[in-house]
Amino acid sequence: MSRKFCVGGNWKMNGDKKGIQEIVDFLKKGPLDPNVEVIVGCPAPYLEYAKGLLPASISVSAQNCYKVPKGAFTGEISPAMLKDLGLNWVILGHSERRNVFGETDALVAEKTAHALEEGLSVIACIGEKLEEREAGKTEEVVYRQTQAIADKIKDWSKVVIAYEPVWAIGTGKTASPQQAQEVHEKLRAWLKAKVSEKVANETRIIYGGSVTAANCKELAKSGDIDGFLVGGASLKPEFVEIVNARQ
Ligand SMILES: O=C[C@H](O)COP(=O)(O)O
Numbered sequence: 063m064s065r066k067f068c069v070g071g072n073w074k075m076n077g078d079k080k081g082i083q084e085i086v087d088f089l090k091k092g093p094l095d096p097n098v099e100v101i102v103g104c105p106a107p108y109l110e111y112a113k114g115l116l117p118a119s120i121s122v123s124a125q126n127c128y129k130v131p132k133g134a135f136t137g138e139i140s141p142a143m144l145k146d147l148g149l150n151w152v153i154l155g156h157s158e159r160r161n162v163f164g165e166t167d168a169l170v171a172e173k174t175a176h177a178l179e180e181g182l183s184v185i186a187c188i189g190e191k192l193e194e195r196e197a198g199k200t201e202e203v204v205y206r207q208t209q210a211i212a213d214k215i216k217d218w219s220k221v222v223i224a225y226e227p228v229w230a231i232g233t234g235k236t237a238s239p240q241q242a243q244e245v246h247e248k249l250r251a252w253l254k255a256k257v258s259e260k261v262a263n264e265t266r267i268i269y270g271g272s273v274t275a276a277n278c279k280e281l282a283k284s285g286d287i288d289g290f291l292v293g294g295a296s297l298k299p300e301f302v303e304i305v306n307a308r309q
Pocket residue numbers: 072156226230231232233234270271272273291292293294295
């Protein structure tokens with residue numbers, strides 16, 4: 063079963079029009095491996111701007127959205143609004159949403175279900191904190207986070223799981239290819255046991271956490287690593303090398 067390699071750039075709360083133009087310039091220059099699905103997670107105010115500058119082959123994603131279509135939810139954006147802008151992707155459950163803004167497994171699952179109902183594709187992020195890894199709870203945490211989503215959705219065809227160990231995000235401490243592959247492999251086995259063999263075989267599980275041009279090729283060799291979600295390095299020209307990690 064071949065799963066299309068998928069590389070997302072999560073710009074987080076970075077950039078301005080000038081900076082986005084610079085990112086667009088290096089993405090257009092590429093060249094980008096045409097066999098890779100490339101998605102950039104752009105801050106909400108610049109979604110339309112970025113979409114207008116980028117070629118159609120690169121998808122623009124929101125970094126968050128809420129669990130209902132509209133209403134009195136000051137500051138939130140809905141999947142329907144993203145669809146209205148012609149967007150097809152959203153990143154949900156990022157560890158910064160969970161840990162800085164207090165999003166629970168249940169909320170992330172509700173948001174995922176609603177985004178899928180509205181026709182968006184979702185990069186659903188999961189991952190353990192350092193103390194959880196050190197306590198030997200990595201599997202328990204990622205299974206619990208994935209179970210919450212599995213409880214709310216039936217169709218996994220528009221879900222990409224991003225395994226992002228919190229201790230590796232923005233720290234320069236990448237999970238080793240062995241550490242990442244081990245969790246991805248276990249997650250796939252969990253999907254097979256708890257959801258279905260088809261979902262286990264077809265769902266892309268991408269890795270995030272201090273991915274750089276220097277470490278991406280080794281990580282990309284692992285059979286269960288289907289791409290990356292890249293933070294800091296997605297703002298730099300080296301992102302092109304990360305997209306091309308399998309070349
Ligand atoms: O969404 C991306 C992750 O948070 C990884 O960020 P990072 O590449 O800066 O460690």
